[in-house]
Amino acid sequence: MNSFDDREKAYEKKFAHDAELKFKATARRNKLLGIWAAGLMGMTGDKVDDYAKGVVLADLEEPGEEDVFRKIRGDLDEAKIEQSDHQIRRNMAELMDEAVQQIENERE
Amino acid sequence: MANAPFRQSLASDTPQLMAWVTYGVPYVVEQMGEAGYDAVLIDRQHGLGDQSDLINCLTAARAAGLPALVRPLSPDAGLIGSALDAGAQGVVVPLIETADDAEACVRAVKYAPKGMRSWGPYRSQLMTPHDDLDVVNAWTIACVQIETKGAVDNLEEILSLDGLDMVLVGPNDLATALTGKRDIRASEVIEACDLILKKARERNVFAAIFANDIDYAKPLFEAGWDLITVGADMSLLAGAAGEVVRTFKG
Numbered sequence: 001m002n003s004f005d006d007r008e009k010a011y012e013k014k015f016a017h018d019a020e021l022k023f024k025a026t027a028r029r030n031k032l033l034g035i036w037a038a039g040l041m042g043m044t045g046d047k048v049d050d051y052a053k054g055v056v057l058a059d060l061e062e063p064g065e066e067d068v069f070r071k072i073r074g075d076l077d078e079a080k081i082e083q084s085d086h087q088i089r090r091n092m093a094e095l096m097d098e099a100v101q102q103i104e105n106e107r108e
Numbered sequence: 109m110a111n112a113p114f115r116q117s118l119a120s121d122t123p124q125l126m127a128w129v130t131y132g133v134p135y136v137v138e139q140m141g142e143a144g145y146d147a148v149l150i151d152r153q154h155g156l157g158d159q160s161d162l163i164n165c166l167t168a169a170r171a172a173g174l175p176a177l178v179r180p181l182s183p184d185a186g187l188i189g190s191a192l193d194a195g196a197q198g199v200v201v202p203l204i205e206t207a208d209d210a211e212a213c214v215r216a217v218k219y220a221p222k223g224m225r226s227w228g229p230y231r232s233q234l235m236t237p238h239d240d241l242d243v244v245n246a247w248t249i250a251c252v253q254i255e256t257k258g259a260v261d262n263l264e265e266i267l268s269l270d271g272l273d274m275v276l277v278g279p280n281d282l283a284t285a286l287t288g289k290r291d292i293r294a295s296e297v298i299e300a301c302d303l304i305l306k307k308a309r310e311r312n313v314f315a316a317i318f319a320n321d322i323d324y325a326k327p328l329f330e331a332g333w334d335l336i337t338v339g340a341d342m343s344l345l346a347g348a349a350g351e352v353v354r355t356f357k358g
Contacts, residue, residue, distance in 0.1 A: 019113040020235050027243045060246045063116050
């Protein structure tokens with residue numbers, strides 16, 4: 001895959017046949033994303049878990065994942081952490097890889 | 109949730125078609141999936157079969173890729189929890205009259221802090237990430253039926269309950285409650301249905317309805333109900349069987 005756009009398309013294809021995997025992996029991805037962003041913002045200990053939970057909750061607001069992106073974008077801006085939109089979206093795609101792998105490993 | 113299967117479909121502009129299975133037979137559930145339905149309801153209130161049949165039907169629903177709701181026998185927290193633990197995505201709870209009745213159902217569906225669902229998702233954890241209860245709460249569908257005069261009178265209060273995801277209108281029972289007859293086309297019944305849809309929309313609660321036949325269902329699709337059932341399995345079979353007999357035996 002050359003870009004995260006390609007990767008997203010590949011996942012959409014995979015997820016079309018496995019809605020359960022999509023649901024579980026997205027929730028896991030959001031948690032991993034929260035842990036990543038919390039690290040950038042210098043959080044430690046329970047604050048990391050609390051923040052990650054907040055990211056999972058942010059995704060409950062509306063269909064699609066723009067709600068998650070907006071939360072990360074807004075929180076990083078507020079904390080004056082430099083990350084481009086592209087970097088955030090790329091990380092969302094990469095963490096989806098990891099989340100899918102984790103969920104699939106747990107199935108075995 | 110962004111990707112919660114079924115919830116996303118309900119939120120779309122396209123009404124979802126839900127099969128209504130009363131036979132308690134897994135093969136019927138598979139057939140409904142094959143036919144192209146969007147979801148299935150296993151009816152334990154008036155339907156046939158026992159708990160074991162319910163689990164088999166839910167297994168068939170998962171195999172067929174159909175989100176499954178269960179209508180329990182009564183508004184009982186134990187029966188609600190048991191259906192969810194067996195793998196139902198949600199419940200459609202009958203015989204609700206007051207907001208307190210409805211709230212007790214919501215609390216039986218949702219884990220704390222939203223509710224008091226008991227821990228034991230033995231089969232349902234195959235379908236949801238049970239390490240995060242907020243996600244599970246966002247996956248489950250808490251639905252109560254609006255089919256009694258009390259529920260219509262208390263509609264606003266019921267619809268404002270935190271955690272209530274959907275209401276399902278049963279025009280047959282509603283007609284009996286409002287008119288004393290099973291006249292689902294009575295103006296009081298049609299007006300009540302319209303009001304329920306309007307109020308549910310205002311409160312961002314999904315609106316579902318049971319239609320006895322295709323003619324009754326057509327305006328419901330046009331009105332944009334989120335989830336529509338058109339006849340139960342036994343009436344579909346009886347209708348098709350009756351047509352064969354009428355055609356060849358007169």
